[in-house]
Amino acid sequence: MRTPIDPQRLTRRRVEKGLSQYALARAIGASRQLVSAVSLGKASFSPEKLAKVAEVLECEIADLLPEDDNTFHTQTQKPA
Numbered sequence: 001m002r003t004p005i006d007p008q009r010l011t012r013r014r015v016e017k018g019l020s021q022y023a024l025a026r027a028i029g030a031s032r033q034l035v036s037a038v039s040l041g042k043a044s045f046s047p048e049k050l051a052k053v054a055e056v057l058e059c060e061i062a063d064l065l066p067e068d069d070n071t072f073h074t075q076t077q078k079p080a
Contacts, residue, residue, distance in 0.1 A: 004044050004065075004066065005038065005044065005065055005066070006064060006065060006067070007038065007039050007040060007041040009063065009065075009066075010053070010064055013059055014039075017056075017058070019056075019057075021039065022035075024056060027056045028049055028052040029049075030049055034049075050064065
């Protein structure tokens with residue numbers, strides 16, 4: 001299963017960390033072509049790669065998901 005991410009959020013985080021697509025790809029053990037395709041919204045990372053991306057970019061997985069995707073948000077929220 002692949003997890004869709006927000007391409008703009010991925011790119012913004014990557015640029016903020018000063019990483020090229022190639023550098024991010026090397027850090028997560030993927031091809032630059034995959035990082036490029038995900039950045040264009042044409043592909044998605046596997047859950048394992050997504051976790052590695054979040055680790056490298058020093059953020060939560062939820063920070064890379066579309067705003068309206070509650071898949072991970074609901075797991076981190078405290079009960080009311």
